[in-house]
Amino acid sequence: MAERGRVIVIGAGIIGAAIARSLVRGGSDVVVLDRGPSAGGTSSSGEGNLLVSDKGPGSELELMQRSLELWREIGPQLRDELPSGFPGLELEYKGGLVVATTEQGAQGLREFAAQQRTAGVLAEEVGEEQVRQLEPDLTRNYTSAVYYPQDAQVQPVIATESLLASARSGGAQVHQGVEVLGAVTSGSRITGVRTSNGDFLGDAVVVAAGPWSGQLAAKLGASLPVKPRRGTVMVTTRMPQRIQHKVYDADYVGAVGSGAADLQVSSVVESTAAGTVLIGSSRERRGFDDRIEARVLAALAAKALLLFPFLSDVAVMRAYGGFRPFMPDHLPVIGADPRVPGLWHATGHEGAGIGLSLATAEILTRELLETPGENPFRVDRPSLQPYLEEAA
Amino acid sequence: MSEKACQVLIIGGGPAGMSAARAALAGGAQVVLLEAGDALGGQFWRHLPESRKGGEEQVLHHKWRHFNTVQRELRDDPGCEVVLGAHVWAIERPDGGQAPAVHVMVGPPDGADREPRTYLPQSIIFATGGQERTLPFPGWDLPGVYTAGAAQALAKGERVAVGQRVLVAGAGPFLLPVVTSLIRTGATVIGVAEASGWKRLAKGWLSRPWELAATRSKAGELGGYLREMVHHRVPYRAGTTVIAAHGEESVESVTLARLDADWKPVPGTQRRVEVDAVCVSHGFVPRTELALTVGCTVDAHGFVVVDDQQRTSVENVFCAGELTGIGGVDLALAEGEIAGATAAGTQPRASVVKARNVFRAFAERLQTAHGIRPGWQTWPEPGTTLCRCEDVTVGEVREVAAATQARGLRSLKLTTRAGLGPCQGRTCGRNTEEILSSCGLLDPGRTARRPIAIPVRLGELAATTSSQREETP
Amino acid sequence: MRGPRRLPAEQDPVRPKDSGPVTITVDGESLSGLQGQSIAGVLMGNGRQSWRRSPRTGRPRGVFCGIGVCFDCLLTVNDIPDVRACQRRAGEGDVITTQEASDV
Known part of the structure; x- marks a missing residue:
């Protein structure tokens, strides 16, 4: 499997960028293609979450834990590699506070935190006094609060551009505005892609196109049951910082783990380095319908005010939406596609792709350049099997 | 929140919107006219509030009598509901062929406890107007530098002169009424600097003179402003502009320079002039938030594309006035009338269709004579502010673009923070896009997309969830 | 005399009606203007040209x-x-605090 030759990465979002950088450092010749501009899709539509708090024990949590180690390593590397005019990552180890507002929610939160602790997550139930210290302006009407000091945040677009710039300085070529139209094949093997800008040949093709990966994989001869799940985030005007951590209501964990198509809203509220407050997050499966709807914004506002009543007079100046790559078994797909030799996938991270990107790139690079090992995210895992058949 | 069905919904109570309302009423339609301010008239007929009503306000206005007549008609017509203080904050593209749902907060501007309403119209006319485009130059963000529109609004709506010794600079005939307003508000205007040179002005205004004969009303309007300038000995300098403003806490002087045909300053022509205010207007951009959100097609300059009946590319959605191109009040009135008549299901008068076409030709002349030239990009220094809200400089934007090699505005905005502040790129968007155009942008025009059309408070938003339906037949 | 100024009614060719005074406080200082004026109009009528600071x-x-x-x-x-x-x-x-004073 050692293919130190040329790798074509489709997608200039954070997953593609992280993979490009990692492969270049592993000695590959890398070409990144995107039909749009860099960081133009899911990577610029979220909050930039690096979270352990919303993940229960299992392979995704382990992937996140590894990613957090890698962010600590790579964050400073990027700062040293990039020119001085390059904007900083805004990588903040600010910690998260998950808050339940009902008795039932409190019970669920405590049990979830207990399970997470067995998997090495720092999850500390905090009392009244400590809550006031952590978030003085939080509602008094909560039933339980758990503090997750490992939760962190990064500016996702700057992170994507930083990884891409790093890959470029290592020799990667990045082509924006080049659309992949189909596969170039040799027998059953994929040996390149046909694009709006001519053919690109390579020894491996990696699909890292987020929610559009299903369409792309189909063009390249493989089905993949990744679906878009729409999310909307609101941004307030600048204000003196009164929210110190990432603060979520305990419903967030349930919404992340749910596969329901209808609208689910739970609060994620946090300040940014610029002094604005981000308010997420809705999840809804409506295909690629990109409308920002008033009913969704109203629901987000109502939830946010439950956590922070003082926000009532604060103005929202912007809302943005995007699509998260949703997998029916809630695990990303990382690795070779056994159905089409030469084809690789790295997608399906839903709302966690910013955080998971670095460990995803590490796995993909290891599988591609060294020897494939135990990989719970492989395409032919049993939990994905029924959906693969359905998608095909 | 109440939901209200209505037949023709018009957004914007300036000349185009008022004209549209009148024509739709004449066509037998039931009309709702939404205006964000607390009076009709828009920027063109901006006037004193009722409590300070002037006995002689016509001295600041063109077609003032017409405004009063239409205003009275709309007020007296039982088929017309004028909603003042109506802030449209969101609009939704519907699934089928029906017109969009319009979400409004009714109450004071930037209020905290306004009444939420949703209108479900059968057809909708956008008459949201335009705003000035101001090009950046060193010192353009000093207090004392205003848009020409600000000088107008303060003169007409407040009787406040922005300064005592004022220079008016930019491009286009819209600089002239500003001079008149400033003089009649007690200011001394020390000159008008028009960026376009005489050669270009002649090409725009003197070619095919027989066409201009048809725009007599326009010529009369401009002629009046010119007479006033001559009377007050206000010097008019073509091919000249302000390339820097100087001062610590406010403007104390400006540097004027002669410009070449591309608006690049001619070396050796700079001179300093003392002023306490400068009013700038380099051109206009349409206020297209709502039109873009519902998916109306726009042209390369960002104006909404309409057919002969003012129909946009979206079914049951019409546009009139500066949204479709900058042509002054006569064009806005004609377009409004056509849109209103068509939305009501009637035929517009042939004479008004003809007038519209004539004034469109006038708009083309404006572009030929005064359109912004690329040489402006040499005015700012690296440290010159580009985005006033977020304090982003021209140099920073160029540097980040070069470092990231990004070709998307979404990425470039989020890496530079240009356009991310409270005005959401309304002031800097077009300038930022032009500065970045050498990056080979793949999503030009993106800075004009603002799904939240005006800031709205979280408490007000949350209150809309307690939905209660009010049926209107 | 420099800067913005409201034209006194007796000099005004527009002949505005006397609407009576309005008084607001701005950062604790009392300012008066005319009823119907915008807050900016009152501030500028009193010669104030700026009241906020850019964030960076x-x-x-x-x-x-x-x-x-x-x-x-x-x-x-x-x-x-x-x-x-x-x-x-x-x-x-109206009690007004400038966002210059409130450290945004």
Whole structure:
């Protein structure tokens, strides 16, 4: 499997960028293609979450834990590699506070935190006094609060551009505005892609196109049951910082783990380095319908005010939406596609792709350049099997 | 929140919107006219509030009598509901062929406890107007530098002169009424600097003179402003502009320079002039938030594309006035009338269709004579502010673009923070896009997309969830 | 005399009606204007040109566009932040804090 030759990465979002950088450092010749501009899709539509708090024990949590180690390593590397005019990552180890507002929610939160602790997550139930210290302006009407000091945040677009710039300085070529139209094949093997800008040949093709990966994989001869799940985030005007951590209501964990198509809203509220407050997050499966709807914004506002009543007079100046790559078994797909030799996938991270990107790139690079090992995210895992058949 | 069905919904109570309302009423339609301010008239007929009503306000206005007549008609017509203080904050593209749902907060501007309403119209006319485009130059963000529109609004709506010794600079005939307003508000205007040179002005205004004969009303309007300038000995300098403003806490002087045909300053022509205010207007951009959100097609300059009946590319959605191109009040009135008549299901008068076409030709002349030239990009220094809200400089934007090699505005905005502040790129968007155009942008025009059309408070938003339906037949 | 100024009614060719005074406080200082004026109108009528600082470099900001699109003139009115001074009419007794003073 050692293919130190040329790798074509489709997608200039954070997953593609992280993979490009990692492969270049592993000695590959890398070409990144995107039909749009860099960081133009899911990577610029979220909050930039690096979270352990919303993940229960299992392979995704382990992937996140590894990613957090890698962010600590790579964050400073990027700062040293990039020119001085390059904007900083805004990588903040600010910690998260998950808050339940009902008795039932409190019970669920405590049990979830207990399970997470067995998997090495720092999850500390905090009392009244400590809550006031952590978030003085939080509602008094909560039933339980758990503090997750490992939760962190990064500016996702700057992170994507930083990884891409790093890959470029290592020799990667990045082509924006080049659309992949189909596969170039040799027998059953994929040996390149046909694009709006001519053919690109390579020894491996990696699909890292987020929610559009299903369409792309189909063009390249493989089905993949990744679906878009729409999310909307609101941004307030600048204000003196009164929210110190990432603060979520305990419903967030349930919404992340749910596969329901209808609208689910739970609060994620946090300040940014610029002094604005981000308010997420809705999840809804409506295909690629990109409308920002008033009913969704109203629901987000109502939830946010439950956590922070003082926000009532604060103005929202912007809302943005995007699509998260949703997998029916809630695990990303990382690795070779056994159905089409030469084809690789790295997608399906839903709302966690910013955080998971670095460990995803590490796995993909290891599988591609060294020897494939135990990989719970492989395409032919049993939990994905029924959906693969359905998608095909 | 109440939901209200209505037949023709018009957004914007300036000349185009008022004209549209009148024509739709004449066509037998039931009309709702939404205006964000607390009076009709828009920027063109901006006037004193009722409590300070002037006995002689016509001295600041063109077609003032017409405004009063239409205003009275709309007020007296039982088929017309004028909603003042109506802030449209969101609009939704519907699934089928029906017109969009319009979400409004009714109450004071930037209020905290306004009444939420949703209108479900059968057809909708956008008459949201335009705003000035101001090009950046060193010192353009000093207090004392205003848009020409600000000088107008303060003169007409407040009787406040922005300064005592004022220079008016930019491009286009819209600089002239500003001079008149400033003089009649007690200011001394020390000159008008028009960026376009005489050669270009002649090409725009003197070619095919027989066409201009048809725009007599326009010529009369401009002629009046010119007479006033001559009377007050206000010097008019073509091919000249302000390339820097100087001062610590406010403007104390400006540097004027002669410009070449591309608006690049001619070396050796700079001179300093003392002023306490400068009013700038380099051109206009349409206020297209709502039109873009519902998916109306726009042209390369960002104006909404309409057919002969003012129909946009979206079914049951019409546009009139500066949204479709900058042509002054006569064009806005004609377009409004056509849109209103068509939305009501009637035929517009042939004479008004003809007038519209004539004034469109006038708009083309404006572009030929005064359109912004690329040489402006040499005015700012690296440290010159580009985005006033977020304090982003021209140099920073160029540097980040070069470092990231990004070709998307979404990425470039989020890496530079240009356009991310409270005005959401309304002031800097077009300038930022032009500065970045050498990056080979793949999503030009993106800075004009603002799904939240005006800031709205979280408490007000949350209150809309307690939905209660009010049926209107 | 420099800067903005309201034309005294007796010199005004427009002949505005006397609407009576309105008094507001701005950062604790009492300012008077005429009923029906915008907050920006009252401030500028009193010669004030700027009342806010830009967020990163602290440059002075006041009215720029005058028609509600630039958001340069924001201030806090009766504890509600981010109100456009050029759009909001001054109400009798309005308590205004400039966002220069409130350390945004």
